[in-house]
Amino acid sequence: MARGRDSASPATLTVAALVCLMAITHHVHAATYTVGGSGGWTFNVDSWPKGKRFKAGDTLVFNYDATAHNVVAVNRGGYSSCSAPAGAKVYKSGKDQIQLVKGQNYFICSVSGHCQSGMKIAINAA
Numbered sequence: 459m460a461r462g463r464d465s466a467s468p469a470t471l472t473v474a475a476l477v478c479l480m481a482i483t484h485h486v487h488a489a490t491y492t493v494g495g496s497g498g499w500t501f502n503v504d505s506w507p508k509g510k511r512f513k514a515g516d517t518l519v520f521n522y523d524a525t526a527h528n529v530v531a532v533n534r535g536g537y538s539s540c541s542a543p544a545g546a547k548v549y550k551s552g553k554d555q556i557q558l559v560k561g562q563n564y565f566i567c568s569v570s571g572h573c574q575s576g577m578k579i580a581i582n583a584a
Contacts, residue, residue: 490555
């Protein structure tokens with residue numbers, strides 16, 4: 459039986475199915491991490507990432523008292539100096555979800571003295 463111009467070949471269908479499967483698989487393998495574990499985003503959490511393997515696309519969940527803390531995405535300089543550069547993204551909900559990008563990801567609490575008390579994390583996402 460002859461195929462019309464709009465008919466897809468079995469090979470085309472197979473390739474399309476594989477592309478869809480790869481797109482779905484990428485999202486399935488993304489992990490969600492609660493920063494600080496059950497204690498949440500608080501003081502002395504700077505060592506929390508140690509021993510964990512993060513990937514681009516993983517989600518960090520920051521749970522904290524929004525009346526006392528925040529989360530600021532900063533660069534390396536902001537992380538080292540515990541200061542939020544102009545234009546830095548500030549999260550204030552108390553239940554923030556932030557997706558990691560490939561490479562270095564830095565987060566601090568910009569409330570006075572909190573970052574200096576270890577309320578900061580540096581994560582390298584593969």
